[in-house]
Amino acid sequence: MATDVKKSAPAGDRPLPDERLTEFLYLLKLARYFDERMEALYRQGRLPGAIYSGRGQEGTHVGVASALEEQDSLFPTHRDLTAQLTKGLDLKRVMAQFWGRIDGYTRGRDGNSHIGDWAGNRTFTVMSHLPIAYPVAVGAAWAYQRRGDRRVAMAICGDGATSNGRWHESLNWSAVFRLPVVWVVNNNGFAYSTPNDREFAVPTIAERAASYGMPGVRVDGGDVLEVYQAAREAVDRARDGGGPSLIESVSLRWRGHAGHDPAKYTPEQLLEEFMANRDPVRNFEEYLLAQGVVTKEDVDEIQARVERAFDEGYEYALASPFPEPGDATKGNWVEDGYWTSEPGRGGGTEAG
Amino acid sequence: MATDVKKSAPAGDRPLPDERLTEFLYLLKLARYFDERMEALYRQGRLPGAIYSGRGQEGTHVGVASALEEQDSLFPTHRDLTAQLTKGLDLKRVMAQFWGRIDGYTRGRDGNSHIGDWAGNRTFTVMSHLPIAYPVAVGAAWAYQRRGDRRVAMAICGDGATSNGRWHESLNWSAVFRLPVVWVVNNNGFAYSTPNDREFAVPTIAERAASYGMPGVRVDGGDVLEVYQAAREAVDRARDGGGPSLIESVSLRWRGHAGHDPAKYTPEQLLEEFMANRDPVRNFEEYLLAQGVVTKEDVDEIQARVERAFDEGYEYALASPFPEPGDATKGNWVEDGYWTSEPGRGGGTEAG
């Protein structure tokens, strides 16, 4: 599958101010480090629930989410935590969520990457069912269009989720209404253990865009700038009333579907090839060094910032109390005011 | 929409034995006459329930269903009664169904074209939800493939139903497994009151086939032979292991969505154009006359046969008793034997 994408060398003259580029590097390294540390904690039995590794796909996630403005909205899946962090989620609260604490974005009601912060940064609180947020993105985009808001909705799902009927309904509907929405498919080669060719019988997902009447492009998820530029184009087009677009960003899921999965089904050679040549983090770091945007010292400094952020997040999470048992039945109806008042913090920190 | 299809003149040398062609004419005229008579009865308040007119689309229905062999299966929708009759349903029992009688194929449990006869001629008992039989056709086709049966499943739905997720799932799945199935879209220009351009943003449905990795063709539903030949090709390909195909047959729904609907939304000029130039029944009759396959007398004789069949069906239907009230709770579980024994006939003929 993915290997047929030629690696496009990063543009000689840089497409973005150096601070933005450095910020990309920070996000890429944060994502990678977070992913590795969380997996270690999971293996040690120190992390409850599930983890869905985005390793190897950081270029896709940072690239697409960076193309959004603050007022734009993001509708991700379980795999897209890096995109959510890029859109502005606070790592501390993200980690509190993983540990089921009251300071997580869902107040302990959901775990792992089933997270979002609509009021804060317009990220939809992720649900498992695939791709259940796609139709919701249609509604947000329609609201922008109706109000002339010049805002854009972006939804992400995986290669496997494209086999689901909701994917079709959403793309079709968005084309009929020419909605300001960008459909992203994070094609990481597998749906759990299922390879692309058991999910669809065409070489690329991008080419399906034509059958809806929208532009589609396939990019290399190993190259964050290529992803960013394609996403930027699609976002600008949507914002200017040009309607929806489809972006297929190709990478490989380096780890198993979730923390427990050894992913024996992933061809070793394929994995090696991706890790050796298409590592979005290392590739971009080397590019910035080559371009003189950052020095070795800067990189070390960034890495140190990343590790500090993680450690602070970890501390914050474990120090945050569990929700109060008595609050379990609150917050289902708007009128009980649970979500507009301070939640109880009496759940202790040692439960479970 | 449809007008952009050039009328392809029927082939000079005839593609089928004259008896088959004459049978086509009989079916076309039967469909037309049935449709007109039933509408009249409905307007007089003498027909219960609903009627979904297939008028103007007889070429599509007779053409696609004629391409199937007896052992092949058909999965239609509410609009496709003519295709079901072509596949072999008995008009008498069809009419008993419309009047809710015990001799209808569903023993009075369902009405109108919500009909089928799986054991008899492999027609799926129609359900309303669109296009809910598409995924079921996938299963039948998969069974044929697994057993090397050289049998084919054909499913029909309308233009509007293609916006639904099930349509996508089924086409995609059938391509992944290269199943022996033919997907037919009866594009009659409207989904209830909704025109094509509010259902999808591409010029044709046929072109979507490519995005699944299957052949797709758009034919003129006004020309039963063109439809038949395309369907035949697709059926043969499927039977020979060549996988699924998509056929879009273009016509116009001459009447309202159902008996009650005056269809004021249908552009008059469009309707006139179709009725004048693209009447599948008259076109084919003229073709057979021109080809000398039938004489004027033959045509009158066929018409007489058609009217006899209808009158016999009507008599049969009204003479058939309603189901016994006490049987309402039977036949839900196989083990109660309701469907393998003679049903009660004590419901009288005057109920409702």
Add this chain to the structure above:
Amino acid sequence: MTAAKAKAVEAGAAGHGAEPRGKRTEDGQATYLIAIAEALWEEMERDERVYLLGEDIGDYGGAFKVTEGFLDRFGPDRVVDTPIAEETIVGMSVGSAMEGLRPVAEFQYADFMSSGFDEITTVLSRYHYRSGVPLPVVLRGPSGGGVRASSFHSINPEPWFAHAGGIKVLCPAFPADAKGLLKSAVRDDNPVLFLEHKWIYRRIKEQVPEEPDFLIPIGQANVRREGDDVTIVTYGAMVHKALEAADALAQRDVSTEVVDLRTVYPLDEETVLRSIEKTSRAVVLSESYRFVGIGAEVSAVIAEKAFEHLDAPVVRVSPPNLPVPFSPTLEDAFLPQVSDIEAAVERLSAW
């Protein structure tokens, strides 16, 4: 009504909305259909965030003509014809509600809510509890049988959606209640499912208030008829059958109280229990299926919370969990009839 008229009306009720929606009578009576249209019209006039979406609701005015004339008044931005994609009709409603709009989505028939089931029960019903984001979404559509429309145009889906837990479920029986409850639904900040029984649409007329702020509170049952011997707890079209039965029973000196739930979720337990305390006997009547239906819940509540007051078993009258059959003989046997209700009440009053 003459037989012919009856047929015509029945056709109309079966979704064959050929006839226009119609108007109030001189003396201000409105059908259920008109009352529902008025509620939508008034709420759209009041709040421009309110908009309608659904299949064929614009130019055509909807399969039952509820939205006839709305497109002309409110335009295509607020009366949106959609593709046949129920999952996305719900998703569109959720997403636009998240952005501050107040969608009211029409399902052409409540039967097709099953085609949007996942977005309704997974997204709409559960989102607020997990995120705190309010979702002021109304889903509405014609439900119910008794109109010879067979299995796919007769369903009563309220048990499925009441079970979901995050959606209020309304099933009014009268025009005024329909209007007042629908207006409350549109103003509610939570998801609401509003089921319009198609048998009632053109059959039931009454005086309906015209004040723009006439509201019926969600979650309040209504004692439609006072009585001392037996309580019938019911809702929707069955309320009319219950009242018919109560009249007949009165001739035989059985005094029947009829409680119309109006809202099935959240359930007004208090009104139900107060009635049982008085009569000590309960018949729970529903058109929705018996097994794990609304009637099961009402019976369970009575059995748990009114046990002390019960002088007789809590009897359910409801159809079996089977597809609604088409043939008149079968549908009549399938649906609770007035005679079934009378028999159940008499059995209890004789206890």
Add this chain to the structure above:
Amino acid sequence: MTAAKAKAVEAGAAGHGAEPRGKRTEDGQATYLIAIAEALWEEMERDERVYLLGEDIGDYGGAFKVTEGFLDRFGPDRVVDTPIAEETIVGMSVGSAMEGLRPVAEFQYADFMSSGFDEITTVLSRYHYRSGVPLPVVLRGPSGGGVRASSFHSINPEPWFAHAGGIKVLCPAFPADAKGLLKSAVRDDNPVLFLEHKWIYRRIKEQVPEEPDFLIPIGQANVRREGDDVTIVTYGAMVHKALEAADALAQRDVSTEVVDLRTVYPLDEETVLRSIEKTSRAVVLSESYRFVGIGAEVSAVIAEKAFEHLDAPVVRVSPPNLPVPFSPTLEDAFLPQVSDIEAAVERLSAW
């Protein structure tokens, strides 16, 4: 179990089927997981029309490893990996069953049955009643909570599907029942929904018969523990909580009878009623939601058919109709706990 072990098991139960399925112990004990796999294996050996389909069930062996090793033995024609398209997983099952095969479809989690809801409730559940065509289809998947898997991996969907009416619904609590019921399900000519509680998968072990024709009949409840004072009617994982509570209550001289429904639809009313006739007191316990849940149905049946025998209210113990929360403090408050059950039983025994 050590805490570490507990965690591992919990992870396993949460769907993180890293560990292989495992084997029977020397003395022939099998986990629920193994018993289910054996049932499928034996039925596939017995009848070549039986085949499996689902997501990642082949090479990977399924999210919980139920079908580990099946692909090697039975090949890709009988162990079919599918796209992520639940509507079509059901449609594929129905269509192939119409052509004489006997599909057993795995849902990766029962939560995703909502994604195939329309094909399940509209086609699978209603087709035989309308056409007379038998549909020997089994839908199976892991359900239930208590494993810190949060809202989308913990659902108990049996009330929705039991309400549909054309599908038998099985919720076994023990390995032997699971094996015997699943084998019966595969041999049944009607649609069957088989729910495997993921909390039980690797936690509960027992002796499980190995005879190829060992069957547990569908529709028969089982008195798991005899008692005189109070009956607990329950099923699934809650059976184990009920037995735990019964042990504790015995210390305090409360004699509790525990009825394990095993099949929730069709319901074995007779066994339930016989028990109530003996104890005159009923606690109805379920992990599925309270409102319009299985417990509501059981309570309603008791209230209607055992009224004469009741000495106390019929009490339900069940969670509120809310998304299953993730945080341990919330999930523990949400799910019925042994202490809740004890309190309910004691309240009734003191009546």
